[in-house]
Amino acid sequence: MTDSTSRRDVMKGAAVAGLATAAIGIAAPADAAGAGAGAMPLTDPHELYAKPPFQMQSQPWPGLQSKMTPVPDCGEKSYKGSGRLAGRKALITGGDSGMGRAAAIAYAREGADVAINYYPTEEPDAQDVAKLIRAAGRKCVLLPGDIRDEAFCTALPGRAAQQLGGLDILVSNAAYQQAKESILDISSAQFEQTMKTNVYAMFWIVKAAVPLLKPGSAIVCTTSVNAFSPGKDILDYAMTKGAILIFIKGTAKQLATKGIRVNGVAPGPVWTPLQVAGGQTAEGLEKFGSDTPYGRPGEPAELAGLYVTLAEAGNSYTSGSIIGANGGSGVS
Secondary structure: OOHHHHHHHHHHHHHHHOOOOOOOOEOOOOOOOOOOOOOOOOOOHHHOOOOOOOOOOOOOOOOOHHHOOOOOOOOOOOEOOOOOOOOOEEEEEOOOOHHHHHHHHHHHHOOOEEEEEEOHHHHHHHHHHHHHHHHOOOOEEEEEOOOOOHHHHHHHHHHHHHHHOOOOEEEEOOOOOOOOOOHHHOOHHHHHHHHHHHHHHHHHHHHHHHHHOOOOOEEEEEOOHHHOOOOOOOHHHHHHHHHHHHHHHHHHHHHHHHOOEEEEEEEOOEOOHHHHHHHOOHHHHHOOOOOOOOOOOEOHHHOHHHHHHHHOHHHOOOOOOEEEEOOOOOOO
């Protein structure tokens, strides 16, 4: 089966069922520029990555993935590109760690120049990503800042476009999550920070980006399995992910007239700094991902190909779609 046929089959399944659960584009270990040969060997997905129980750990928000145990796999050694995004210019929020980092690495190895936004205290992780992007022979622009600030968000796409020489892919991925066992424990300050980070910022950034995007451009937003099946300890976070899902479907209809595609990735539990910086209760962190059929959380590297697939021109008829990656739970 050819690579193009494989991608076509996946997207055909997404059109029929409304989702896909294959991470496309992950391959055998590659050199720094993403060159390599051969497909990833068949491996039981149950055994690919670490399973709970996880070591008890915590970090001040927003956390650094370089200090996590185990350190998340974002495809640093495994993702091999094949030119699927050659010449593209991408802006990714939350691009220093987790799924945003995985997307940034994959985009660079697929031939795109990449600008990443991140909170200023995440600079060490961001510098690591920048080295990987530049090692792939692509331009990297670092744009630290607080996306809870409307003025910063409004200026962000323009700054990225100016330094990249254009903009044709936007990935809205940054998120805030704090676990609380009861609605009575969610303060107004936490609720506001969750809403501003996850919903307001996405709205402001997409709104500012639209005038810069040409026909054929793509917007990819990160929603969640929590938009369909909310976790009881992350009520406010789940609310925002439901809002993001509706935003994706609504803006896809609006922007279709401009030839701009809007799609979303809906992960299940994925091992990222979100979890160790207050996103899980102590019990939830120890057992994280144990309730999936795979018995483990996903790793960011397992989602990288989805962000590539939704951005590449070959999937031009796919818009308003949500692709799930949930370890076999069948949700989303």
